[in-house]
Amino acid sequence: MLKKTILVLISMVSLAVHSQRYRDYEVGPMLNFEYTSLYVASSVFGEKDGKNFSNSGHEPNYAAGLYGIYYFRPKMGLGAELYYQKTSSSALSGGDHYNSITFMPYVNFDPFRQIRNFYFGAGVGASFIQEAPDYGSTVQEKDIRVITMPVRLSTSYRIRNQFTFELGIQAELLEVVNDQVRRNSVYFGIKIPVNRVFGGYR
Secondary structure, X not given: OHXXXXXXXXXXXXXXXXXXXXXXXXXXXXXXXXXXXXXXXXXXXXXXXXXXXXXXXXXXEEEEEEEEEEEEEOOEEEEEEEEEXXXXXXXXXXXXXXXXXXXXXXXXXXXXXXXXXXEEEEEEOEEEEEEOOOOHHHOOHHHEOOEEOEEEEEEEEEEOOOEEEEEEEEEEOOOOEOOOEXXXXXXEEEEOOHHHHOXXXX
């Protein structure tokens, strides 16, 4: 009986040590400062040749929400973000813009041996359109999607237990207007791991 008790205690301590070694998760708010644009067919804005595509001009915007990530190894983490995003363009008139709620699963990976805290990230998610611009008669209502698929690439600098700075790009695999309009952005973001900032971690 004593041997079994000792074996159970050793197993529990070993499991606790192992889980402490790799348990490194973050939960908290995120904020992105973005330059957004639309990659749009020329026919959308009334030009006769509708086969040409171009970026319609960048506008400053933002995205805000919550994130969580679990670093199951010091150099790799799996995470997800849920955020509100506003997308506008200089080509849109009257303050027209897109509002959306986006869910973005992603992976962070640090490939360096000598440089610490730098991560490369990639993710593919789903974006639920809440509000879309009025394109007039050039775009039919049936061509406007309510769910799109954004893809993101990023690089980030993480100071553990304090914050993460991120620089990235985001574009859409599925257009917001079928075969005519895609949203894209370049952004600078910050993430605050409130569970670790106020959790007394070292």
